[in-house]
Each structure stands twice: as C-alpha cells, then as structure tokens.
Amino acid sequence: MFVDYVEILAASGKGGDGLVAFRREKYIPKGGPSGGDGGHGGSVIIRSSPGVQTLIDFRHRHHFRAENGQPGGANRRTGRSAEDLFILVPVGTVVREKGGAVLADLNRPGAEFPVARGGQGGWGNARFATSVRQAPRFARPGKPGEERQLVLELKLIADVGLVGYPNSGKSTLLSVISNSRPRIAPYPFTTLEPCLGLVKVPDGSSFVAADLPGLIEGAHQGRGLGDRFLRHIERTRFLLHLVDLSEAEPLERYRKIRRELVAYGCGLETKPELVVGTKLDLPEARRRAPAFKRELAREGRESLVICAVSGQGLESLLRSVAGRLRELGR
Numbered sequence: 289m290f291v292d293y294v295e296i297l298a299a300s301g302k303g304g305d306g307l308v309a310f311r312r313e314k315y316i317p318k319g320g321p322s323g324g325d326g327g328h329g330g331s332v333i334i335r336s337s338p339g340v341q342t343l344i345d346f347r348h349r350h351h352f353r354a355e356n357g358q359p360g361g362a363n364r365r366t367g368r369s370a371e372d373l374f375i376l377v378p379v380g381t382v383v384r385e386k387g388g389a390v391l392a393d394l395n396r397p398g399a400e401f402p403v404a405r406g407g408q409g410g411w412g413n414a415r416f417a418t419s420v421r422q423a424p425r426f427a428r429p430g431k432p433g434e435e436r437q438l439v440l441e442l443k444l445i446a447d448v449g450l451v452g453y454p455n456s457g458k459s460t461l462l463s464v465i466s467n468s469r470p471r472i473a474p475y476p477f478t479t480l481e482p483c484l485g486l487v488k489v490p491d492g493s494s495f496v497a498a499d500l501p502g503l504i505e506g507a508h509q510g511r512g513l514g515d516r517f518l519r520h521i522e523r524t525r526f527l528l529h530l531v532d533l534s535e536a537e538p539l540e541r542y543r544k545i546r547r548e549l550v551a552y553g554c555g556l557e558t559k560p561e562l563v564v565g566t567k568l569d570l571p572e573a574r575r576r577a578p579a580f581k582r583e584l585a586r587e588g589r590e591s592l593v594i595c596a597v598s599g600q601g602l603e604s605l606l607r608s609v610a611g612r613l614r615e616l617g618r
C-alpha cells in the first residue's frame with residue numbers, strides 16, 4: 289500500500305538532573321562538593337533514506353519518544369546522555385508543523401532535520417562551588433524535552449509525470465516503456481497510487497517517469513482521487529499529458545484537466561508539457577488525431593499521437609522527452 293500522508297508526535301528526552309553529593313575528606317568543608325552533571329536528553333531527528341519508499345511504517349506507530357538523560361553521579365561523574373532517535377522517511381518528504389508552516393523539505397538522500405531537541409542536563413553542586421560558597425547544597429535539574437505534533441507529506445521525485453483522465457493509457461504506456469508493472473484494467477480509476485518506472489531511451493539516456501492516478505474535473509477540490517495526488521506533480525520537471533482520442537471531444541477533456549492544474553496552483557500550470565494522443569489502434573482515435581493535432585498547434589502546444597500496445601510513435605515520444613529534459617538542464 290502506498291502511504292503518502294501521516295501525522296506523528298515527536299518528543300525529545302528530558303535532561304538528567306544534576307546531583308548534590310559531597311566527598312568525605314579531612315580538611316575539606318563537608319567533604320567538598322562532588323555532584324556531577326546530568327546527561328543530555330536524546331533529540332528526535334528526521335532523516336531521508338533512499339531505502340524507504342513510502343510512509344507505510346507510520347500507519348500503526350504515531351508516537352516517537354527519545355530517551356531521557358541519566359542523572360549525574362558522585363565524584364563529579366556526568367550522567368549518560370541519551371542517544372538521538374532517528375526517524376527514516378522517503379526522499380521527497382515534507383515536514384510540517386501540524387496546522388502550521390513547512391519546517392523542512394527533505395528532497396535529497398541523507399538530508400536531516402531535528403524536529404525536537406533533547407533537554408540539557410542539569411548541573412551538579414560541584415559546578416556551584418566558589419571561594420565564598422564552598423559547600424553548595426543544591427543542584428540544577430535537567431531541562432525538559434520538546435514535544436511537537438507533525439505532519440509528514442511525501443511528494444514523489446520524478447523527471448516526468450504522466451497525467452490525464454482515468455483510463456487514458458498512462459499505466460499501459462509506463463508498462464511498455466519501463467520496467468514498472470502498474471495495474472492495468474479496462475475501467476476508470478485502475479491506478480489508485482502513484483507508480484514509478486525507469487525509462488531507457490534509445491540514445492542511451494534515461495529518466496524516471498511517474499504514473500499518477502487519473503484526474504477528473506474538480507480534482508483540485510478533492511473530487512475523485514483529487515488533490516491527494518496532485519501534489520506529486522509538483523516534484524516532476526516535465527509533464528506528459530495523455531488524452532484518449534477514442535473518447536468524444538478529446539480536446540475539451542484535455543482543457544478540463546489543464547484547468548484543474550491551474551486551479552491547484554503550486555506552479556503546475558507553468559510546467560513544460562507535451563500532449564500525447566493515445567489509443568491510435570482504434571478507428572475513432574485515428575479519425576480524430578489530425579484535427580486534435582491541428583487545434584493544439586493553433587494554441588502553440590506541441591503534441592504527438594501514439595499507440596502504446598503496438599509501439600507506434602513510442603520512439604519519437606521517448607526522444608522528444610529526452611531532448612526536452614536536456615533543454616531543462618538535466
């Protein structure tokens with residue numbers, strides 16, 4: 289199961305208390321202060337890891353607490369500091385304060401962000417000894433840790449995003465051009481979660497493509513699978529907008545999805561795009577293809593027509609995508 293949104297509680301450890309203690313030695317007032325400092329509490333740190341693909345591990349565990357520091361000991365011994373608690377998340381995870389702003393965007397492997405810092409250990413009474421106050425009978429307690437309610441939101445990182453109406457051929461295309469095996473069936477909303485695939489181009493280059501669940505009118509308001517998956521398009525650098533030419537009024541269907549991208553915002557409407565007419569093996573699609581391309585050309589939009597099942601037009605499509613990625617500085 290693909291999980292891309294979770295809420296967690298992160299709590300760091302309390303610092304250990306300082307100790308009040310005295311040595312028992314002749315000619316030293318009350319034996320001399322010897323209480324040690326407490327150890328520091330453990331911090332909670334979120335780290336991105338290439339080995340983690342989704343947030344599914346957080347479905348049944350929502351509380352993460354680091355250990356407390358140990359109290360100070362006699363003879364000025366410092367208490368043991370607790371180890372930091374690392375929470376591993378997929379690359380591309382955004383960390384937010386619940387109901388607040390973004391704290392970190394972990395968009396590269398190994399990126400870290402401390403979400404809750406451990407409390408400092410308290411000072412033992414040996415720290416407070418002076419020439420005037422030679423036998424202090426007090427120590428400082430450890431400072432409390434932090435506790436934060438957080439939201440973890442995964443946004444896939446891919447070069448190319450496949451968008452369009454449900455059942456427009458996105459999964460079929462990805463299965464043909466990559467090693468990915470998304471679910472394929474002759475009905476809408478077959479794809480219920482994003483799917484990544486590595487695509488190799490005949491010229492030797494490669495790119496990562498993401499098959500995103502189908503969008504419908506009103507998706508930016510949550511209709512269908514809605515804005516839950518629109519956020520994954522934010523990470524892509526280039527869009528392949530697939531349009532089923534066997535359906536009536538394919539140009540209007542294309543424009544409806546474009547309006548959803550504009551309404552969602554976050555820069556989706558400005559992303560470079562190539563419009564791809566699909567299912568060219570069907571008579572209706574072949575009949576509509578010329579008019580479809582002419583209308584898009586009048587609007588200044590680049591388009592291609594393909595048949596993923598037979599492979600027609602796929603080589604031109606891959607070379608075009610690879611060329612556009614190079615232009616974008618890949």
